[in-house]
Amino acid sequence: MTHLKAGDKAPDFSAKDEQGNTVSLSDYKGKKLVVFFYPKASTPGCTAEACNLNDNYDRFKALGYEILGVSADSAKRQSNFKNKYGFQYPLLADEDKAVIEAFGVWGPKKFMGREYDGIHRTTFVIDEHGVLEDVITKVKTKEHAAQILTE
Template structure:
């Protein structure tokens, strides 16, 4: 789906998180960043994926990584999702899909025989200089931390 690949500069983005704070790529300069895109807050697969990353948050931090979740959900829905599960990282409420489209993760999907447009579950690992190190398109929600840190 996405045309972005390892070695490409990450798209420069700016969007509001679940608290209304503006977050942009520049905020993470000098740090490694995991940006994971998920279809919908509080759905089973998205919850398992987000919890797996949260359960390993200290491990990510000890390796110099920050984490950022992104979906097209409203700030209120993102806030409820974060509060319910105690996520230690921000969730972008990308309702206008500017970040989602910049990363190329919006497009046709199929579910139970129906075709529709939606977010493709994709994770980008970005280095300290804003360059994409890895793109994970076949996300294993229960074991996503191991996928990201396998390199």
């Protein structure tokens, strides 16, 4: 789905988080960043993925990583999702899909025989220079941290 691959420069972005703060790629200059895109807040797969990353948050921090979650949900829905599960990282409310489209994760999907456009669950690992270290398209929601931290 996405045209981005390891070695590419990460797309520059700015979007509001669940509290209305503007978050940009430049805020993470000099830091490693995990940006995970998920279809919809509070759904089973997205909850499993976000909780797995949160459960391993201290490991990510110890290795110098920050984490950002992104979906097209409203700030209110993102805020409810974050508060319900106690996520320690920001969730971007990318309602206009600017970040989603910059990373190329929006497109046709199939679910139960129905076709529709939506977010493809994809994770981008960005190094401290803004270059993609890894692009994970086959996300294992319940063991996603292991996918990121062992590759």
